[in-house]
Amino acid sequence: MAPPPPSSPTVVPPGRVRGHRPPTGLAVAGGVVALAALLPVVYLLVRAGEDGWTKVSDTLLTEGTVRLLARSLGLAAAVTLASAVIGVALAWFTVRCDLPGRRVWRVVAALPLAVPSYVGAFAYLSVFPWLTGFRGAFVVLTLLSYPYVFLPVAASLERIDPSFEEVSRSLGNNAGATFRKVTLPQLRPAIATGGLLVFLYCLSDFGAVSILRFDSFTRVIYLSYQGSFDRTPAAILGCLLLVVTLVVVSAEARTRGRARYYASGPGANRPPRVTRLGRARWWALLVPAGVAVLALGIPAVNLVRWLVDSVQADVDMARVWRAAGGSLVASGLGALVTGAAAIPVALLAARHRSRLASVVERSAYLGHALPGIVVALALVFFSARYLTSLYQRLPVLVFAYLVLFLPLAVSAVYTSAMQASPALDEVARSLGKRPLAVLRTVTAPLLAPGVAAGTALVFLTCMKELPATLLLGPTGFETLATRVWSATSIGAYGDAAVPAALLVVAAAVPTWLLSRRLGRQAAS
Amino acid sequence: MLSSRRRLLVVLALAALLTAGACGGSSDSKTLTLYSGRAEVQIQPVIDLFTKETGIKVKVRYGATPELAAQISEEGSNSPADLFFAQDAGGLGAVDDRGLFAAVPADLLAEVDSKYHADDGNWIGITGRVRVIVANSKNVPDADVPTDVFKVTDAKWKGKVGIAPTNGSFESFLTAMRVQAGDARTKQFMHDLKANDVKIYNDNALILKAVNDGEIDLGLINHYYWYQLANEIGEDKMVARNHFTLNGDPGALVNVAGVGVLKSTDHMDLATQFVSFLLGKTAQTFFADKNFEFPLSAGVQPLPSLPHLDQVQSPDIDLSKLSDLDTTLTMLREAGLL
Numbered sequence: 022m023a024p025p026p027p028s029s030p031t032v033v034p035p036g037r038v039r040g041h042r043p044p045t046g047l048a049v050a051g052g053v054v055a056l057a058a059l060l061p062v063v064y065l066l067v068r069a070g071e072d073g074w075t076k077v078s079d080t081l082l083t084e085g086t087v088r089l090l091a092r093s094l095g096l097a098a099a100v101t102l103a104s105a106v107i108g109v110a111l112a113w114f115t116v117r118c119d120l121p122g123r124r125v126w127r128v129v130a131a132l133p134l135a136v137p138s139y140v141g142a143f144a145y146l147s148v149f150p151w152l153t154g155f156r157g158a159f160v161v162l163t164l165l166s167y168p169y170v171f172l173p174v175a176a177s178l179e180r181i182d183p184s185f186e187e188v189s190r191s192l193g194n195n196a197g198a199t200f201r202k203v204t205l206p207q208l209r210p211a212i213a214t215g216g217l218l219v220f221l222y223c224l225s226d227f228g229a230v231s232i233l234r235f236d237s238f239t240r241v242i243y244l245s246y247q248g249s250f251d252r253t254p255a256a257i258l259g260c261l262l263l264v265v266t267l268v269v270v271s272a273e274a275r276t277r278g279r280a281r282y283y284a285s286g287p288g289a290n291r292p293p294r295v296t297r298l299g300r301a302r303w304w305a306l307l308v309p310a311g312v313a314v315l316a317l318g319i320p321a322v323n324l325v326r327w328l329v330d331s332v333q334a335d336v337d338m339a340r341v342w343r344a345a346g347g348s349l350v351a352s353g354l355g356a357l358v359t360g361a362a363a364i365p366v367a368l369l370a371a372r373h374r375s376r377l378a379s380v381v382e383r384s385a386y387l388g389h390a391l392p393g394i395v396v397a398l399a400l401v402f403f404s405a406r407y408l409t410s411l412y413q414r415l416p417v418l419v420f421a422y423l424v425l426f427l428p429l430a431v432s433a434v435y436t437s438a439m440q441a442s443p444a445l446d447e448v449a450r451s452l453g454k455r456p457l458a459v460l461r462t463v464t465a466p467l468l469a470p471g472v473a474a475g476t477a478l479v480f481l482t483c484m485k486e487l488p489a490t491l492l493l494g495p496t497g498f499e500t501l502a503t504r505v506w507s508a509t510s511i512g513a514y515g516d517a518a519v520p521a522a523l524l525v526v527a528a529a530v531p532t533w534l535l536s537r538r539l540g541r542q543a544a545s
Numbered sequence: 546m547l548s549s550r551r552r553l554l555v556v557l558a559l560a561a562l563l564t565a566g567a568c569g570g571s572s573d574s575k576t577l578t579l580y581s582g583r584a585e586v587q588i589q590p591v592i593d594l595f596t597k598e599t600g601i602k603v604k605v606r607y608g609a610t611p612e613l614a615a616q617i618s619e620e621g622s623n624s625p626a627d628l629f630f631a632q633d634a635g636g637l638g639a640v641d642d643r644g645l646f647a648a649v650p651a652d653l654l655a656e657v658d659s660k661y662h663a664d665d666g667n668w669i670g671i672t673g674r675v676r677v678i679v680a681n682s683k684n685v686p687d688a689d690v691p692t693d694v695f696k697v698t699d700a701k702w703k704g705k706v707g708i709a710p711t712n713g714s715f716e717s718f719l720t721a722m723r724v725q726a727g728d729a730r731t732k733q734f735m736h737d738l739k740a741n742d743v744k745i746y747n748d749n750a751l752i753l754k755a756v757n758d759g760e761i762d763l764g765l766i767n768h769y770y771w772y773q774l775a776n777e778i779g780e781d782k783m784v785a786r787n788h789f790t791l792n793g794d795p796g797a798l799v800n801v802a803g804v805g806v807l808k809s810t811d812h813m814d815l816a817t818q819f820v821s822f823l824l825g826k827t828a829q830t831f832f833a834d835k836n837f838e839f840p841l842s843a844g845v846q847p848l849p850s851l852p853h854l855d856q857v858q859s860p861d862i863d864l865s866k867l868s869d870l871d872t873t874l875t876m877l878r879e880a881g882l883l
Binding site for chain 2: 084234249251252401405412
């Protein structure tokens with residue numbers, strides 16, 4: 022697991038080393054990783070245009086496409102809005118009120134992230150069979166993704182300089198007005214960061230919308246892929262989804278306010294004021310408890326119910342263990358490869374700021390915006406034609422994991438790289454060590470904590486991944502995720518129980534890591 | 546904390562282990578790869594019997610029939626598949642149209658009625674299923690159930706008919722309608738369904754359940770869903786009844802689940818052996834008794850409660866002509882049903 026960062030890191034501002042030409046090896050390695058990350062996108066464009074532009078325009082310029090766009094964006098916007106409300110409310114109650122047991126509630130409030138969307142959706146559907154379509158997708162996705170807002174907002178509430186609010190109160194604003202005029206604007210960056218993650222999560226989610234039968238992009242692409250002899254429309258829609266995602270990401274970056282919310286002078290670093298709720302705090306308890314019951318209680322109760330069923334039913338446990346082995350192998354390889362690939366990217370970004378470095382870094386971060394189904398489609402096409410010896414074999418799936426989850430690993434390694442002073446490398450060089458020896462004896466040990474944390478995070482995220490695993494897995498190969506998927510799609514909940522429970526337990530770990538990471542981001 | 550050298554060793558050992566795991570179990574000369582559009586429960590037991598009897602292992606890639614047909618087309622001559630078992634004749638026709646199937650040996654073709662294999666002999670039907678109109682017997686007396694499938698769009702069935710537009714069998718039924726009655730008539734039928742407030746379901750089993758519960762009166766499904774539900778909840782609880790249309794329209798289309806051997810296979814002998822096994826008594830009996838389908842060979846009889854295939858007034862359509870799924874899909878989309 023991620024070791025705590027060194028207590029007194031020597032942070033060298035990137036500006037100090039600007040202009041240092043990166044070593045050729047590092048630049049080449051970074052370039053290769055960046056090209057690899059771009060490959061699926063480029064090939065998807067090629068494949069989509071293969072049948073000519075008429076086909077592209079015929080597929081896109083229909084009323085159906087407009088409705089599809091409206092549905093997908095509408096769902097993402099509604100979920101983002103609801104998540105913002107729930108996330109901010111929970112953060113407020115758990116950080117700034119004297120809620121009984123608020124430390125515990127803060128951990129509980131982050132846990133829904135550990136529930137894979139397909140597990141949550143199945144659980145909801147088995148309790149409320151009528152909860153399908155927009156309503157169902159809205160409820161399930163909101164309950165599972167609000168922690169993306171909650172975590173950064175909670176972290177940022179903890180670090181807001183209380184003097185702003187004190188000044189506001191002293192100028193005659195009441196508590197409500199102070200929250201609206203002073204606190205909320207300071208939370209804006211955190212809400213925007215979290216909201217963007219929720220929005221992207223909704224656009225790329227495949228499991229929940231498929232199970233709840235809401236025709237958003239991912240489901241329509243999958244249905245087209247599955248239900249037609251012609252795959253070009255799936256590729257074209259995949260490109261459209263990609264464009265939509267990129268527009269959202271860049272629009273968010275552009276509209277981010279230029280306002281600054283930090284103190285102009287070095288104020289005293291004090292803990293935030295805690296609002297005393299008096300007797301009302303027992304009523305306030307209903308907020309986190311209610312959300313926890315809806316977001317965690319219902320899936321948990323169902324998981325237990327399925328587990329009980331599975332004891333009675335004749336579950337093929339050998340198959341579950343084989344699937345667990347499949348998850349370990351695929352996710353393990355994915356994590357090792359991704360962790361290794363992150364090193365040159367993070368080193369370039371942290372130590373050798375240049376145009377090359379920023380191109381490499383941006384390509385590596387593209388995965389954040391790429392829906393799993395889009396990457397999977399691109400790689401099915403590419404490997405069927407050009408990588409025939411690797412086609413339907415594990416390396417292609419591992420490669421998909423690399424493209425999708427490289428950002429997680431890069432940001433973890435980057436943190437370590439920023440904390441490790443390049444001066445140490447320079448000293449080693451000046452003392453006569455060769456570059457490779459420096460890498461081995463100085464740089465590597467300094468980066469190790471970040472690489473380990475990134476690799477672990479990628480490993481556990483790969484375990485939950487569904488669409489790419491479904492499309493790219495070798496013939497006859499099963500993972501816990503595909504096992505849950507195929508068992509639940511024929512209603513064999515007993516067969517799905519054990520793999521689903523294993524997945525949820527495994528996913529609780531990256532949830533905890535992510536909560537720390539978002540907390541740190543909000544702090545910086 | 547481990548020392549860095551020891552940690553390196555651990556990582557290397559892990560990597561070696563994973564690589565070994567990843568490369569292990571690669572194909573050997575006695576392994577077939579099957580792409581199956583049939584669900585696992587409908588076919589895996591038969592495959593297990595085959596492996597037990599012959600020692601030939603079969604790796605199966607399960608998926609939707611059109612998905613796997615498209616995949617084989619995309620793979621072309623590089624396809625890792627030796628055989629394709631499709632849920633309906635349309636999927637087989639689509640692969641055959643691209644010239645990717647090898648000829649099925651004549652002695653095997655001779656085991657089924659010539660209606661149930663490809664004209665060019667490149668694929669062969671293994672089992673049959675019939676499209677039916679399922680009706681709620683409490684709400685609809687038997688005599689009132691349409692005997693002509695085009696009549697389900699009559700005003701009196703407004704909002705009372707269920708279909709599953711994403712289901713391959715329903716799509717094949719429409720393709721058959723296009724073959725028999727033409728695109729214009731089929732377009733009209735789709736339009737009439739939509740205008741008559743047809744109820745959309747995700748699959749046949751849900752339609753049957755809705756008919757059985759009286760939520761709707763009629764549904765367009767395959768015959769065997771009735772038997773599956775009866776098997777599950779007991780025949781006495783079945784309010785729904787299967788009805789076969791009577792005037793040779795596509796409402797009673799007999800379609801097949803069938804298999805073809807890929808030209809690109811390196812295991813022609815083993816693949817032929819597998820096809821032969823599917824046509825044999827063991828497999829056919831399983832399909833008849835467990836899947837409630839119509840066996841097509843080895844003299845195996847369908848369940849006693851089913852009519853004989855010859856008695857079904859199936860439309861006189863060449864199953865090889867059901868491969869144009871994409872036009873059907875476009876029409877469904879234009880009609881607002883998909």
